[in-house]
Amino acid sequence: MLKLTKKADYGLIALKYLAEHPEKTAVSAKDVADAYGIPAQLLAKILQQLTKSGLLKSHAGMNGGYALARDPGKISTFEVILAIDGPFFITSCTKGAKDCELSHNCTIKEPLARVNDTIAGVLKSISISDLTDHESAEGHAGDIAKIGLVSLSTHVVEAK
């Protein structure tokens, strides 16, 4: 279905929240959970994962909580999703082509891998601070094309 998990959603929401409140030195999982109606214990585990991945700094004890480990502009959504959901690959045949090799040539994998890279590139290009919608994120229209997009298309269809 190509959808990302709720955990990743929650993680992104939490990081965005942290990015929007730089005045607070530490925000508890419960605070964020209450603010958005997210199950507190679940969010706690997510934030712990993000901490282990080095995206957050944690501080236990009273008045403790989490804080961004880096500038929100330096944290990509790709990293967040990776930290929470693990490495993703469009192809259900996992990367190694190990399983598909025996069943002849899964000829579709190479082009699909390029699609995978494209999507990853898009995700890498979007940082947490980009999620803070300052309404129109105009400009830089051509930059996306530089993200290592392999052009697969010989016939560009206009997207709705």
Next chain:
Amino acid sequence: MLKLTKKADYGLIALKYLAEHPEKTAVSAKDVADAYGIPAQLLAKILQQLTKSGLLKSHAGMNGGYALARDPGKISTFEVILAIDGPFFITSCTKGAKDCELSHNCTIKEPLARVNDTIAGVLKSISISDLTDHESAEGHAGDIAKIGLVSLSTHVVEAK
């Protein structure tokens, strides 16, 4: 995890196979299944779905089978995935924002919806005939940028 299902994989593989064998007027599900080691009955159901969606034409009976309903260049991977897996949305909170509304503002959804559109645009730009890897699908490097990509990035990260 942002991966597409095996069913979609199988469907794409089958369509590519059909596109590569235009000489055959009809290919049975079993033929394709045997060629790639795909469970025959499962593939059959997938091809039936694609037929219902108008991407394939079917012919029952002996020497029957499936054929592309259109030129492979006119069938986008987006359509295939849509036909098999149904509409996909990056956001786990389904499109209507119905469920998220009550739990305050799920501020992350708008930017994520744009990511969704971007990915959809990429998928729409890739046709079945594009999957036939004529090695380097060069050129058109900038075209992707025209696909209605909303530029979210202010800081482009180099993709691997």
Next chain:
DNA sequence: CTTAATTACGACCTAAGCGGTCGGATATTC
């Protein structure tokens, strides 16, 4: 007209993963 190939369709099953909870341990501040 019988047989074999093939699509069409629905019921069903199983394993895995997501979303979530619970309980307890550790750390830190007041």
Next chain:
DNA sequence: GAATATCCGACCGCTTAGGTCGTAATTAAG
């Protein structure tokens, strides 16, 4: 030492993906 927190592992219910089975309807070939 009591109140907040992070930490961490075990557990659980539910959905869904992936796949099977059986059966009916269609069509071509002998």
